[in-house]
Amino acid sequence: MINFRRSTAVLLGLLATTALAGPAPAQADDEPVPEPPRVELVLDVSGSMRAADIDGRSRISVAQQAFNEVVDALPAETQLGIRVLGATYRGKDKKVGCQDTQQIVPVGPVDRSAAKAAVATLRPTGFTPVGLALRSAAEDLGRGATTRRIVLITDGEDTCAPPDPCEVARELAAQGTSLVVDTLGLAPDEKVRKQLLCIASATGGTYTAAQSAEELTGRIKQLVERAGDTNTRAPTVVGGTNVCDSAPLLAPGVYADREAFSEHRYYRVPVRPGQELRASVSMALDRGVNRDYGVLLRATAADGRELVRGADAGSGRADVLSAGLRWSASADDEDAAKAEESSAPVVEPTTVCLVVSNSFAPRPGTAATPGMPVELTIDVVAAAPAPDGPDLGRGWVLLALLTVAGLLTGLIAGLLTRWWVATWREN
Numbered sequence: 001m002i003n004f005r006r007s008t009a010v011l012l013g014l015l016a017t018t019a020l021a022g023p024a025p026a027q028a029d030d031e032p033v034p035e036p037p038r039v040e041l042v043l044d045v046s047g048s049m050r051a052a053d054i055d056g057r058s059r060i061s062v063a064q065q066a067f068n069e070v071v072d073a074l075p076a077e078t079q080l081g082i083r084v085l086g087a088t089y090r091g092k093d094k095k096v097g098c099q100d101t102q103q104i105v106p107v108g109p110v111d112r113s114a115a116k117a118a119v120a121t122l123r124p125t126g127f128t129p130v131g132l133a134l135r136s137a138a139e140d141l142g143r144g145a146t147t148r149r150i151v152l153i154t155d156g157e158d159t160c161a162p163p164d165p166c167e168v169a170r171e172l173a174a175q176g177t178s179l180v181v182d183t184l185g186l187a188p189d190e191k192v193r194k195q196l197l198c199i200a201s202a203t204g205g206t207y208t209a210a211q212s213a214e215e216l217t218g219r220i221k222q223l224v225e226r227a228g229d230t231n232t233r234a235p236t237v238v239g240g241t242n243v244c245d246s247a248p249l250l251a252p253g254v255y256a257d258r259e260a261f262s263e264h265r266y267y268r269v270p271v272r273p274g275q276e277l278r279a280s281v282s283m284a285l286d287r288g289v290n291r292d293y294g295v296l297l298r299a300t301a302a303d304g305r306e307l308v309r310g311a312d313a314g315s316g317r318a319d320v321l322s323a324g325l326r327w328s329a330s331a332d333d334e335d336a337a338k339a340e341e342s343s344a345p346v347v348e349p350t351t352v353c354l355v356v357s358n359s360f361a362p363r364p365g366t367a368a369t370p371g372m373p374v375e376l377t378i379d380v381v382a383a384a385p386a387p388d389g390p391d392l393g394r395g396w397v398l399l400a401l402l403t404v405a406g407l408l409t410g411l412i413a414g415l416l417t418r419w420w421v422a423t424w425r426e427n
Helices: 002-021 059-072 112-120 130-141 165-174 190-203 213-229 334-341 395-426
Strands: 038-044 079-085 101-108 148-154 179-185 207-209 253-259 264-271 275-284 293-300 306-314 320-327 350-358 372-382
Touching: 038 059, 038 101, 038 130, 038 213, 059 112, 059 213, 079 112, 079 130, 101 112, 101 130, 130 148, 130 165, 130 179, 130 190, 148 190, 148 213, 165 179, 165 190, 179 190, 179 213, 190 207, 253 264, 264 275, 264 372, 275 293, 275 350, 293 320, 350 372
Parallel strands: 038 079, 038 148, 148 179, 179 207
Antiparallel strands: 079 101, 253 372, 264 350, 275 320, 275 372, 293 306, 293 350, 306 320
């Protein structure tokens, strides 16, 4: 009976402690899900792909050869799909032609012979609904804990907007789908380059201009292999607020969010005595902004006092801005001083507010929504002790020590001066 009562008391005590501690911080998942890399190749088969300007061959034949070599060299663990656009409708009805996109190889373990046969039958035909194809490819890949990749190969800009492919890319990135779009351009056209660069930048992907069969094949192989290297757990999506009191409480981990132009976004992190907060933020420029901009990361106390800050600035030449900071309670901190005077140790964590601010301004005509992509990294570690220095004392002790040192210095200087004068006169 005594043991039962003791167990009950301990259980009630634990429950009470949990209730008083408040809600647990949001945590970024630690264990990665063992998912295979998932990639979809999206090929433009519109009429312009008939042009024979790559090593004297048509663009479509070069793309087909590249696909065959990529399929042959595909890592066994990679799940691959193939989607085409503009491949079936031969008419002139734009409304119908702009719906022309199909998945010819489903995402999964690849039957190499079937995949190469499906690609070999493609003939340049219709319109270029890039935006619709990207949205459909994202659905093909589905959602998961790890990053998915789309590799878009095209020789022209979208001829079917809306939906605008760049806006679709931002929309997919804002949904937290952990989707990266890499783009390959087959034509030396400035409009095409800008559109493909915008799509890639919005999702954290890359843009490459392929001007030969070797360049195209090599780059596609590289991107497919990269899917295996980057097949890691994606950052946890979190939503910051405009005030500290209602901000999400975060544990150590990596988090993704979106921030509007010139916005301040708040997050909270509990830091216990003897711990050090280390935080960094990165913001990607996924659309056109005016020159001279910056990102600011601040750590503040609950009452608004600034504890430390980190900043980064740019003038139009950077794709990503990053800032970081470190903070731990010091002996000069008011709360720490009270803890030293008290006989009972303070165990309650200090809630530090992290504030992410930016000074981006959109160019005329640039979409303001969704916000700019933000990646926030948080860690809380044991505070590194400051190196010990010579302790000269405090207050009257220090004053007396300085006085004695001054008298001795003056006495020695006087003796040396008298010796030098006497020596000088004799010589």
